[in-house]
Amino acid sequence: MEFQNSAEFAHQLDEQDALHNYRDQFLIPQHNGKDIIYLCGNSLGLQPKSTKQHLDAKLGEWQSLAVEGWFQGDNPWLEYHKQLLPALCNIVGAHSSEITIMNSLTINLHLLMVSFYQPKNGRYKIIMEGGAFPSDQYAVESQVKFHGFNPEDAVIEIFPRVGESTLRTEDILNMIKAHGNEVALVLFGGINYYTGQLFDMQNIAATAHEVGALAGFDLAHAAGNVPLQLHKWNADFACWCSYKYMNSGPGGISGIFVHEKHHNNPQLNRFAGWWGYRNDTRFKMAPGFKPEVGAEGWQVSTSPVLLMAAHKASLDIFEQAGSVNTLREKALVLTAYLEYLINQINQQAGDELFKIITPVNQQERGSQLSIICKRNGKAIFDYLANQGVIGDWREPDVIRLSPVPLYNTFTDVYTAALHLTQAAKTL
Template structure:
């Protein structure tokens, strides 16, 4: 698209946008009685308008039905999570049985590593991206120590080349091949939280399998953001949170993917719990564990219905949008427009005062741009905040802005760029 730096152009794009009415389905924080421009969906998505009522409905079921709410009413709690797995499977490119909803993200990563990190004296190393979200670093290091290995020896972090901000796929694949004899697991992010880089999950998975390692992914910044095809890419496992691009509330419930080829793999370890037992026999209270078919067999505890309810309020909007494909198309246009306008600012300044470290290729990023400010970065961020733009600050000098297609507009992108340009005049 040939973008233009005019309000008329941005307004015209909004008028043509078939998804423009979706923003009415979300509640936007206020400042001085007006909506803020919320470009922070990569950290916490906005609240769906229906979320409160959905929860109140379940409070009513609890009040009126008590324990019978698990079996009676319009939405019996026993199978409530199954209302959502089909929607999630479509968003993730998975089969319905390969997906379930449970726990929180880091808990699920630990549980999945129980199954898929099987170190031996020969194969014990984990490959991850350097600069991953700290929770991943802590989880992987503690898993290595739990199995008796020094994380400094067991964990291999891959960093961008000197002078570069993003990882080259060729370097990731080369590192995997270089550790063909001692590699147990490749566990990468889907989209890097700091740079916004969308990794080549299919290529990473294929190369990991070629050398005899499992391939898993933390999809915290990918689920609900980019198009995924986990089943066909032959990914072994994945986990994600629901409170960023899937708008299911702070600390919202997590989900997992387990490839169907592992459903009957008796060599995999698995922690067992009540909710992972076969549903058709669960209340017989037998002694020996029989897992539910599919990813659901990795569940442990009774599903938290209130969290599932919030998740359903958000996922219903994805269905109303027609799935992720139209949202992804709008996302690429929104992010591309923001990139264009930032480049215009640099041209007007005669230098790169705002350097984008997110990949330029639209297929290698989600709806996020990470911007390095050359001068007075924190002052620039504070200027945005004072003008009702909610973005995200990362030390030492990076502003992350995320125009989310569900509730952000092209005019908002135009306005944010104008405020950014004005902030540079203040610095």
């Protein structure tokens, strides 16, 4: 598509957008009496208007049924999570038995590593992306310490080449092969939170398996953002949060994926809880843990029904909008238009005021552009916020802007670029 730097062109794209009306299903915060331009869905998605309705329904059931709500009413809480599975199966590319909804992201990462990081026979190292989100770094560090290893030896971080901002797939795969005999686990984010780079999860998993290691993924910035095929890619496990691109509320409930090939493996350790016990005999309260078959066997604690209700409000919108591929098509154009406008700013200034470090290749990024500000980065970010343009600041000099196809418009992107242009001129 040949883009144009004009309000008329942005409006034309909005009129042609088949997803344009979905914006009306979200609550847009206000700034000086107008909708803000919200480009921070990579950190916290906007609230669906239906969230309150879903929560009120569950509060009403609690009021009228109390404890009997687990078994009575139109949507008994005991099986409520199963209503969310079809949408999630489509979003992450999994069979329904391979996913469940539970806990929060880092807790789930720890629980899964109990099962899938079992160092033995000289295999004890974990390979991960350098500069992963701190929670992943801390989780991995504490896990290797728990097993008696030194993180400086047991954790191999892969960093971009000198002078580059993102990782080359060939370097990731070569590092896995180079340490193959020592690697127990390859653990990568689906998308790097800082650069917005989308990793080649299929090839990473395949190469890990070639050397005898397992492969897991943190999909915090990928789930609901890019098409995923966890079962087809043969990932061993994955986990994600729901409050970013899946709009399920601050601290919203997480989910896990465990490939079906592991469902009947008695050699896997796990930290057990009553909620993961076999469904057909759970209420017999028998001693000795017998897990439910599938990902549900990794559950530990009682399902937080109110969090699941908020999650369902958003997942219903995903189902209405169609496949993740439909969202992806708009996201690619939204992000490409933002990229074009930023490049226009640089051309007009005769200088690279804003360096985009997110990959140029659309197949290697999600709905995010991370830009390095050549000067006055924090002041520019604050200027945008004062104009009602909400992005995300990362020290020392990066602004992350993430247009989300369900609620962002091309006019949003155009107007944000106008303010960025003005900021560059005045600061």
